[in-house]
Amino acid sequence: MRRNLSHIIAAAFNEPLLLEPAYARVFFCALGREMGAASLSVPQQQVQLDAPGMLAETDEYMTGGKRPARVYRVANGIAVLPVTGTLVHRLGGMRPFSGMTGYDGIVACLQQAMEDTSVRGVLLDIDSPGGQAAGAFDCADMIYRLRQQKPVWALCNDTACSAAMLLASACSRRLVTQTSRIGSIGVMMSHVSYAGHLAQAGVDITLIYAGAHKVDGNQFEALPAEVRQDMQQRIDAAHRMFAEKVAMYTGLSVDAVTGTEAAVFEGQSGIEAGLADELINASDAISVMAAALNIHDTGGTMPQLTATEAAAQENQRVMGILTCQEAKGREQLATMLAGQQGMSVEQARAILAAAAPQQPAASAQSEADRIMACEEAKGREELAATLAAMPEMTVEKARPILAASPQVDAGPSLRDQIMALDEAKGAEAQAEKLAAFPGMTVEAARDILASSSDKAEPVSASTTALFERIMANHSPAAVQGGVSQTSADGDADVKMLMAMP
Structure with missing residues (x-):
């Protein structure tokens, strides 16, 4: 050529x-x-x-040891042939392009794969709504013939309708995904007439011909009834051949095939209709087919169970990786490894064991943990716990509140230290109130208690009232972010307390 x-x-x-x-x-x-x-x-x-x-x-x-360049990829001994877009008779290329795949290219690729010693089987990766009837039946017959040499499987990924269904039916086994569309075992023909348009435009076209059927179906006149009848007979004959081919390839009866009435089946319903064999994830197709061929090579005698066993082995491999001890804390990496074709459980465990655990995702309690762990929370654990329990409290809001609060030493509490003062003896009630006063220190409490002229005498009503007013004005209120007393206010309060008899 x-x-x-x-x-x-x-x-x-x-x-x-x-x-x-x-x-x-x-x-x-x-x-x-x-x-x-x-x-x-x-x-x-x-x-x-x-x-x-x-x-x-x-x-x-x-x-002389030189083989033609491959026009397909090979994985695990499986040659993957893409069949996409509209199917045409003679595209003149071995790969799909411009939204089309040629029947001639499919046959050429299959023949090359049959001669390729590194190829154990062929997987047609189909995503096509169909195409021309011309060349389709010969291509399907070649697939059916060549599958006797090496297994030829079809993956509906995600559409295998009409002519694509014909090709898929000729394969040894048909795999579908959850959203696959398969079927449409029917034939159609269209006719366009420009007669009305030409009449409006004032154009009169005269066809001069010899032979009664020479201009049947021409576009310059409406379709005559007898021509339509002839076309319908051609359609019926093509439909009958279509159904007979699918029945021969798949083992279904012709009545079962024609009984679908060219319906399109999705996912599992395609299996129930007998047009597909197994529901899988498209990314697992190569490993499932390779596992099936391994079983066959080791002496399997029940080909109809091969895919089921292969799927079970694949599921066992995936679950073995996802549920192994090493996957804990490394779930994302485990999922990625499980999706790698040919990755064994042992290999995955070794990789997971060598990988650092992934950081846990942020949770609703992580902000509370950050508040409790911040530097300002040291010595202020009770207040930090209160802040951490507040809705919408963040570590940024909690830090200034904690920093403005007195830090509690790890030793005896402020109250215990004040109550243990010699000056507190006989003035326990006043010492209790001083211990509860915000910003109070042991030294300030000692000075205030010592300033009492006579601890043994009962405190006067006026002194008690003054003290109660100070305590009421400065007793802790509900915690609010950013609220603190100034040092000037604190000094004034101490002076008032110092003035108490």
């Missing part, structure tokens, strides 16, 4: 090349064949090759 290779030709001719002589001959033989050259001459070696000789030169090089 001649190709447009002008960009390669421009670079290969009349330009200096750095090529080994033997390979240069192979290169120009291959390029010459693509250009349609009839012969190749190498004067220095007195070699004159005709077209068959050029072909033989290229073939000899390719068979």
Whole structure:
């Protein structure tokens, strides 16, 4: 097949090349064949090759341990062939492009995979709503034939309808996801008529032809009833062949296939309809198929149970990683490792054991912990606990409140120290009130108690009233952020207390 290779030709001719002589001959033989050259001459070696000789030169090089470049990726011995977009008869390429996949490319890729010794099976990764009927049935027959050489599975990821369903049905096994859409086993044809538009435009088109059916279905006139009937017969015949092919490939009855009435089935319902075999996660498809092939290679005699066993093994592997002791505190890493194809439980445990535990996510109690752990909370644990229990309290709000509050030593409480003073003997009631006074210190309490002229005498009513007023004005109120007494207010209060008899 001649190709447009002008960009390669421009670079290969009349330009200096750095090529080994033997390979240069192979290169120009291959390029010459693509250009349609009839012969190749190498004067220095007195070699004159005709077209068959050029072909033989290229073939000899390719068979000498050189294999064609792969047009598919291989993972765990599984060749993954993408089948996406609209399916067409002859795309002329082995890979999907421009939203289309060619039946010719699918067959070519399959044949290459069958000859690839590193490939144990083929997975068609399908996401297509269908396409042309032309070429579809031949492609499906080739899939059915080649699956006798190596297993060919289909993954509906996420659409395999109509022609794509035909290809999937020809595979050895069909996998679907939770949201897969599969089915639509039917045929359609459309006709467009510009007769009304042409009449409005004043355009009259006359078709001159020979043969009664030569212009059947033309776009310049409305579809005649007899032509419509002929088209319907063609549609019915194609539908019947479609159903028979799917029935032959899958083992279903023709009635069961036609009974779907071209319905589209999602997820599990596709399995229940008999069009799919197993529901999986798309990312597990390769490992599930590889595990199934491993079981078959070791002597499995029940192919219909292979995928079930493979799925069970895969689930056991994933759960083994997620629930192992080393996964505790490293759940995110464990989930990532479980998603790695071919990652064993033992390998994952070793990786998890070497990894540092992940930091716990922030919780509702973390702010309370931060308040209790801040530097300002030392010696003020009771107040810190009260603040931590308050709704919407943050460590930023708590710090200035704690800093403005007196720090309690780890030793005897302020009350015990004041009550133990010699000056407190006989004035226990007054000492109790001094101990409860905000900002009170042992030294200030000693001075105030010592200033009493006669501790043994009962305190006068006026003195008691004065003291009660001071205590009432300065007794602790409900805690509020940012509230504190100034040193000036404290000094005035001490002076008032010092003035008490």
